[in-house]
Amino acid sequence: xxxxxxxxxxxxxxxxxxxxxxxxxxxxxxxxxxxxxxxxxxxxxxxxxxxxxxxxxxxxxxxxxxxxxxxxxxxxxxxxxxxxxxxxxxxxxxxxxxxxxxxxxxxxxxxxx
Amino acid sequence: xxxxxxxxxxxxxxxxxxxxxxxxxxxxxxxxxxxxxxxxxxxxxxxxxxxxxxxxxxxxxxxxxxxxxxxxxxxxxxxxxxxxxxxxxxxxxxxxxxxxxxxxxxxxxxxxx
Numbered sequence: 223x224x225x226x227x228x229x230x231x232x233x234x235x236x237x238x239x240x241x242x243x244x245x246x247x248x249x250x251x252x253x254x255x256x257x258x259x260x261x262x263x264x265x266x267x268x269x270x271x272x273x274x275x276x277x278x279x280x281x282x283x284x285x286x287x288x289x290x291x292x293x294x295x296x297x298x299x300x301x302x303x304x305x306x307x308x309x310x311x312x313x314x315x316x317x318x319x320x321x322x323x324x325x326x327x328x329x330x331x332x333x334x335x
Numbered sequence: 336x337x338x339x340x341x342x343x344x345x346x347x348x349x350x351x352x353x354x355x356x357x358x359x360x361x362x363x364x365x366x367x368x369x370x371x372x373x374x375x376x377x378x379x380x381x382x383x384x385x386x387x388x389x390x391x392x393x394x395x396x397x398x399x400x401x402x403x404x405x406x407x408x409x410x411x412x413x414x415x416x417x418x419x420x421x422x423x424x425x426x427x428x429x430x431x432x433x434x435x436x437x438x439x440x441x442x443x444x445x446x447x448x
Binding site: 254258264271273312326327328 | 339341368370376377378380383391393425427434436437438439440441442
């Protein structure tokens with residue numbers, strides 16, 4: 223079975239400050255890992271994904287996440303946040319094949335001007 | 336190319352009624368997954384259809400059902416609505432492989448009164 227834990231339900235941070243959103247996963251096999259972002263009244267959008275290879279993956283809007291197998295983590299980071307980054311962020315795991323994608327409970331990032 | 340289209344966007348139903356939600360995936364995508372999103376439970380997996388066959392199923396009662404048509408459009412049906420069925424129902428399409436990631440629709444917000 224696979225599972226995802228996002229310990230922080232809300233993270234307030236001042237504009238231009240760095241942020242880290244934590245994600246830990248559990249799976250008995252190798253995994254694919256994803257981060258999605260949801261803006262108010264919208265569906266989720268794929269932010270970035272780890273499939274294999276380099277453990278550091280980046281998105282086009284400055285976010286990055288690092289796959290750490292020993293700590294079973296896939297934390298999302300941004301060195302300097304903007305007001306427009308205010309949204310809910312979901313970590314997700316898939317164990318490959320035709321398995322369903324399991325989502326974490328989400329972390330609401332609130333950027334304070 | 337056009338995104339994932341969900342109709343209707345908003346729906347208000349009375350307890351005991353039934354409802355049908357529709358999802359048109361991205362052209363060429365053969366997999367459609369449905370999720371229920373609520374503030375307390377996060378995203379809960381309902382089911383996935385691939386080439387008109389249900390490939391995965393979540394832990395929801397039999398009142399929740401779905402189907403997929405030959406053009407990959409999918410519908411989900413909820414019969415005998417309960418107050419607890421009030422949620423945002425999200426449809427996600429993909430090419431069918433784990434590494435694809437999902438493209439989500441904007442969702443249908445169902446309110447049961």
